[in-house]
Amino acid sequence: MNNLSAGEPTPVEANERAVVAFTLNGASVQADVLPRQHLADVLRQVFRLTGTHIGCEQGVCGACGILVDGLVVRGCLMLAIQADGCDIVTIEGLTDSHIIDDLQEAFVQRNALQCGFCTPGMLLTAHELLKHEHAPDRARIRETISGNLCRCTGYHAIVDAVERTARARREARNGS
Numbered sequence: 001m002n003n004l005s006a007g008e009p010t011p012v013e014a015n016e017r018a019v020v021a022f023t024l025n026g027a028s029v030q031a032d033v034l035p036r037q038h039l040a041d042v043l044r045q046v047f048r049l050t051g052t053h054i055g056c057e058q059g060v061c062g063a064c065g066i067l068v069d070g071l072v073v074r075g076c077l078m079l080a081i082q083a084d085g086c087d088i089v090t091i092e093g094l095t096d097s098h099i100i101d102d103l104q105e106a107f108v109q110r111n112a113l114q115c116g117f118c119t120p121g122m123l124l125t126a127h128e129l130l131k132h133e134h135a136p137d138r139a140r141i142r143e144t145i146s147g148n149l150c151r152c153t154g155y156h157a158i159v160d161a162v163e164r165t166a167r168a169r170r171e172a173r174n175g176s
């Protein structure tokens, strides 16, 4: 007897693999995925990009952050098949681009990471903030990173590092 309701995928469809093609850290790639596979799992297991961390797997902790078409997205809430045609950048790609060298250095200088589990997501979120806002105050930085959980630092040092980076970039822009 078939207990599936109309429109519900059959077990065969749910297990049918699909090839997705997308840009990953600047390179064109393909992956053979199951419809239920999260993008974060595919990035880690297929492409060995383990900087995308997996914590809560329900969109709460922010450890699985990745850039999708320039916006921070939770890789545990995005299916790999939804990545077809997208431009995906992981913390590895962002690091290799050197555009967050100063932010990463500020994290080190301020001891804004301890175990480092939250750090890739924090960096991506801070990068997105600083891309759009040149002078966020501490409240704004706190609000922005409020979707990224850190069990170690108490957040003050992370806010310091982001604030310090924003200030240094402003000074560089102003030539002072």
Ligand code: FES
Residues within 6 Å of the ligand: 053, 054, 055, 056, 057, 058, 059, 060, 061, 062, 063, 064, 065, 074, 075, 076, 077
């Ligand atoms: S693992 Fe994705 S938000 Fe926590």
Ligand code: FES
Residues within 6 Å of the ligand: 112, 113, 114, 115, 116, 117, 118, 119, 149, 150, 151, 152, 153
């Ligand atoms: S440094 Fe350990 S969770 Fe943030």
